Amino acid sequence: MSGLGRGFRFLWGSAGASNLADGLLLVGVPLLAVSLTRSPLLISLVSAAATAPWLLLALPAGALADRHDRRTIMILAAWTRAAVLAGAALAAWLGLLDLPLLVAAVLLAGAGEVFADTAAQSVLPATVGRDRLAAANGRLTAVQTLGNHFLGAPLAGVLAALGAYLVFGGAALLYALAALLLLGLRGRFAAGQDTTGARLRDDIRxxxxxxxxxxxxxxxxxxxxxxxxxxxxxxxxxxxxxxxxxxxxxxxxxxxxxxxxxxxxxxxxxxxxxxxxxxxxxxxxxxxxxxxxxxxxxxxxxxxxxxxxxxxxxxxxxxxxxxxxxxxxxxxxxxxxxxxxxxxxxxxxxxxxxxxxxxxxxxxxxxxxxxxxxxxxxxxxxxxxxxxxxxxxxxxxxxxxxxxxxxxxxxxxxx
Missing domain, CATH: 1.20.1250.20 (MFS general substrate transporter like domains)
Known part of the structure; x- marks a missing residue:
């Protein structure tokens, strides 16, 4: 991380933890879904729940990222995902996990991803400066690939075989770690615009x-x-x-x-x-x-x-x-x-x-x-x-x- 600064190291570490959690869910959730149903329609519903929040929430998430401190949004989103998945882990441990609960957990975690990722792309220029964005984005893309495919995928297979609660619990712990690492970003990361009296839809427009x-x-x-x-x-x-x-x-x-x-x-x-x-x-x-x-x-x-x-x-x-x-x-x-x-x-x-x-x-x-x-x-x-x-x-x-x-x-x- 030479030349990108202390702040980027915390952002990069948080991205690593978050993307490893994403990798657990990317592979672990389909494995859990097929243990609950063999219906192609219902399996596709679980997959759709992971991406639907982008279609529903992307524009409001962007407007809120320009109204409020972006680091705070990322931290709140990470804690929200951690709490949701901790609840799903508890339900799985108690033997209460069913398909509707799985879809709800994936949908809520996906909503948190929309807010976290939108704010993160807006935080980066203030963290490293606009002249070093390509180098910083390259490192973030590398850690995303490593977390999602090289580490998260095989780890998810092992955890899913041992117990569904371990998939959700492991992801919850990683999102919590991501939130804690973001505390290393010092200062405020707000756009500083005056939104007094403005409506959210006007901001989006x-x-x-x-x-x-x-x-x-x-x-x-x-x-x-x-x-x-x-x-x-x-x-x-x-x-x-x-x-x-x-x-x-x-x-x-x-x-x-x-x-x-x-x-x-x-x-x-x-x-x-x-x-x-x-x-x-x-x-x-x-x-x-x-x-x-x-x-x-x-x-x-x-x-x-x-x-x-x-x-x-x-x-x-x-x-x-x-x-x-x-x-x-x-x-x-x-x-x-x-x-x-x-x-x-x-x-x-x-x-x-x-x-x-x-x-x-x-x-x-x-x-x-x-x-x-x-x-x-x-x-x-x-x-x-x-x-x-x-x-x-x-x-x-x-x-x-x-x-x-x-x-x-x-x-x-x-x-």
Whole structure:
């Protein structure tokens, strides 16, 4: 964490604990769900409960992040998730866990995630300064990947086998730790705007108006939405192409697990390379180049359906997605005025996160009618369109960093 300051170390540690908890839930909750029901409809309901809060709460969460101290919102969200999951752990330990309770716990934990993540993206520029956002976001993306995939996933499998209460209890303890680590962020992290007499919906409208009127931000939102739409569609049917004796590649389920690990390895590598690449080529050019390469990589398993090519493509796709995520988020954080960070970030997250389930649903329909290759070609085409959006809407002249020092910091980060 050299050069990013003491405040970022606490933020990074809190993100590590929180993402490890996320990893426990990401794998542990589906395992618990299938122990309660074998209905595909009910299982999908549990999955939907994890993402539905983004569609319902993203915009209000963004407005509140611009009204109140953002660190306080993150701490309250972490304690709320800890309390909810501690209650679920107690219910599981007493043998009272059923599907409605599981859905309720996932829904409430997901709501806490919306408020925590929205506030976190607004806190970061005040913690490290806007000139070091790419490096900071790269480290946060790396710890997110490690927590969700390398550590959380296998740990969740062990804990779920020992008892459902351990999955929830472990996640609750990690969220509590995340809240405690945030106390190391010194100072206040409020936007400082006067909201006396203002209505929340008016605040939301101001954020949406700013996003719609800013060409580069509007382009970044469209870029993220198209990219996530493509990825949601692609990976919804990817397993059908590569796993099983009837697939084109013929991987075993065990080998497919290694493909997922390879994606995560690529993502960690991409998160490390993102900042140097953006500094070397410029943010807009880096986005354009990596997105174009990513579109081509999506077609590799289709054009070369052999295990070696699939693994190589997986590593490249993971790296490309991490680079574009780090660069796009860092650029967005730098372009948004301080007092609008929460609202505009939330609007962008609504577009990006909302696109993934839409892409997955569309892939199921298209794959049924036209086959899996049609989904792959469509995903690659959508990614290419996202690259065109970068070329036309997110130009280097609009996104060049200011010649002066980074934007004013609203709080002491305790460096």
């Amino acid at each position: 101001v954020g949406l108006r700013h996003l719609g009127g800013h060409a580069a931000l509007r382009g970044l939102a469209a870029f993220t939405g198209l990219s996530n739409l493509a990825n949601g569609a692609y990976f919804a049917v990817f397993v059908l192409w590569v796993v099983g004796p009837g697939s084109r590649v013929g991987l075993t389920p065990q080998t497919y697990g290694l493909v997922a690990t390879t994606l995560a390895v690529g993502a960690v590598l991409g998160s490390v390379l993102a900042a140097p690449l953006a500094a070397l080529a410029g943010e807009a050019r880096a986005l354009l180049a990596v997105t174009t390469a990513g579109a081509a990589l999506l077609l590799v398993p289709l054009l070369a359906p052999v295990p070696a090519a699939v693994f190589a493509a997986a590593a490249g796709i993971g790296a490309a997605n991490a680079v574009t995520n780090v660069v796009a988020v860092s650029l967005r954080q730098r372009l948004i005025p301080e007092h609008l960070l929460g609202r505009v970030n939330a609007a962008c997250r609504l577009i990006g996160n909302g696109a993934m389930p839409i892409g997955a649903a569309a892939a199921g329909a298209l794959g049924t009618v036209a086959g899996v290759p049609a989904v792959f070609w469509t995903a690659a085409a959508l990614t290419a369109v996202a690259a065109v959006v970068v070329l036309t809407q997110v130009g280097p002249e609009e996104t060049a960093p200011p010649r002066s020092a980074p934007g004013p910091r609203v709080a002491s980060a305790g460096e």
